[in-house]
Amino acid sequence: MQKVTNTSYTMKLLKRVLLLLLVVIGVVVYLNYPKLNIISGYAAKNVASGVYVADRSAASMNQYDNSAPLIEIASTEVNKNEESASSTVYGLMKRTAVYRDGLGAVLINDDYDPQALTIRPERNQTPDTIPYPYGQAAPLDTILPEVDMDQINKAMAMAFSEPETQKTRTLLILYKGQLIAERYINGFDKDTPILGWSMTKSVLATCYGILEHQGKLEMDWPAPIPEWKDDERKNITLNHLLRMQSGLEWEEDYSGISDVTRMLFLDSDMTQAQRDKKAIAKPTEVWNYSSGTTNLLSGILRQQFRSHQEYLDFPYSALIDKIGMYSMVLEADIAGNYVGSSYAWASTRDWARFGQLHLDKGNWNGEQLFDSTWVDYITKPTINSDGTYGAHFWLNAEGKYPDVPRDMFSCNGFEGQHVFMIPSKDLVVVRTGLAEEPYFDVNGVLSNIVKAVP
Incomplete structure (x- = not known):
């Protein structure tokens, strides 16, 4: 029992x-x-x-x-x-x-209509005989006597050490506009397009610098958003948006469902997410990194053109193809807006061209694409960013990287995509991979590169 x-x-x-x-x-x-x-x-x-x-x-x-x-x-x-x-x-x-x-x-989602968007950007990829990075021909093979190549090799070795944790894929160095070193892991080479993630933000911002140089807009203009004209958001300018200091509500959290993940993986029109947010502070009172802000700027960029075709063509005709970044592709959302926050693909060599353009303050083979003062603007530290952010470019103004010159500025992307520009050393360094700090030692690699040049 x-x-x-x-x-x-x-x-x-x-x-x-x-x-x-x-x-x-x-x-x-x-x-x-x-x-x-x-x-x-x-x-x-x-x-x-x-x-x-x-x-x-x-x-x-x-x-x-x-x-x-x-x-x-x-x-x-x-x-x-x-x-x-x-x-x-x-x-x-x-x-x-x-x-x-x-x-x-x-x-795609229920809003997707494959017949709704049939136009494509028109590309002008004209071959030339100018050596890389300013043209499409092979880079010069001359050795610059002032460069300590042993030190460069040490930096290269450091960047590719511990492949299971650092996960570096490519590293390229330009000095005085000349390729002095590059290295790729198996499966990648000089022509392999790599997703820049948030480096795309800097590409989108540069379109604004070009339009300003052309006299078509000014950074202190109020953002042309009709929904904002009757509330406190009417005081938000293009400058505030480029500096991520608009005071608009935004949650940039990739660990779960947030403003940014809803926008990137659910929205048909990614320019709307930030547009619809309320103000939680006055412009300049807070600094809040926001991918939604960049996509809002992409939508505002579209408003500057009479047709969708002109909008699609502009980044290529005025910037990308102009400097020979022929591998670059800007991806668009369902509504046909460039996803300026995240989705530009380009080869390591082409990302370096973008860096060289900024090191040369907008002058490309004698043509001024944006005003030389634009670099001063994007590298001016934004209030409340602790000297780490300018206008859609990252900064070393307060010495985040202590062994790297303070004038260094960069394009940064998820998982350690970087284009570093160091004017005082005439250097452009591109690193791509699948891991970022603390796994990839930015300060250590860059400091070793810096030591190799006068």
């Missing part, structure tokens, strides 16, 4: 434990199910862009680029016939990204 009672009690206990376990699993799934949309969306978009923009294999993209925490649980497949990639998480929350020639890949 006692044995039967004990067995019955054990069975009841087991049922309760199983019920509790099911409840816990249900709660976990309920709380995290919306995140699956972001996870599968990230995975699909990343693979589609890598395959169709960078000509990488889906296997390589899945093994390396999608190996980040949470993203690695997504399963992604490519449909070559439809030029698309689709991802799920344990069979749930399928997301698909499609490739559009000239506009890159885009995550």
Whole structure:
């Protein structure tokens, strides 16, 4: 009799434990199910862009680029016939990204109409015989006697050491407008397009510098947003937006569902997310890094042109193709806006051209693309940024990197994408990879490079 009672009690206990376990699993799934949309969306978009923009294999993209925490649980497949990639998480929350020639890949949703956007940016990729970086010919192979190449090699070795943690993919150094060193891991070379992530912000900002030089806008103009004209947001200027000091509400958190992840992986029109936010401070009172602000600026840039075609053409005709960045592709959202916050692809050599343009203060082969004072503007520290931010460019004004000159400014992107410009040393350094500080030692690598030149 006692044995039967004990067995019955054990069975009841087991049922309760199983019920509790099911409840816990249900709660976990309920709380995290919306995140699956972001996870599968990230995975699909990343693979589609890598395959169709960078000509990488889906296997390589899945093994390396999608190996980040949470993203690695997504399963992604490519449909070559439809030029698309689709991802799920344990069979749930399928997301698909499609490739559009000239506009890159885009995550689709119920708003997507493949016939709605048929125009593409017109490119002018004229070959020339000028040596790299100012032209398309091979770089000069002369050795600059003042450069300590042993020191350069030491810096290179340091950047590629500990490959499992530093995850450096490419490193390139220009000195006095001449290529003095470059190195690539297997699977990458001088022509491989690499996603710049937030380095794209600096490209978008440079379009504003060009328009200012052309006399078509000024940085102190109020942002032309009709919805703001009757409230406190009417005082926000283009300058405030470029400096990330508009005072608008924004959450830049990639660890879960936030303003930035909703925008990048759910929105059809990414220029709206920041536009719709309320002011939580007056302009200049706070500094708040916001990818939504950059995409709002992309929308404002579009307003400067009479047609969508002119908007799509402008970054290429006025900047990208003008300086020979022929590998660069700016990706657009469903509504046809450039995703200026995050989605520019270019080879390491072409990212270096962008850096050289700024080191030369906008002069490219004798043509002034933006005013020389624009570099002074973008490198002026923004209030409340602790000397780390100018106008869509990062700074070393307060010595964040103690062994690197204070005049260094840079384009920075997720997972350690960098274009460093050091005017006092006449250096441009491009580093790309899959890990950032503290895994990649920016101060250590740059300080070693700096020691190699006078």
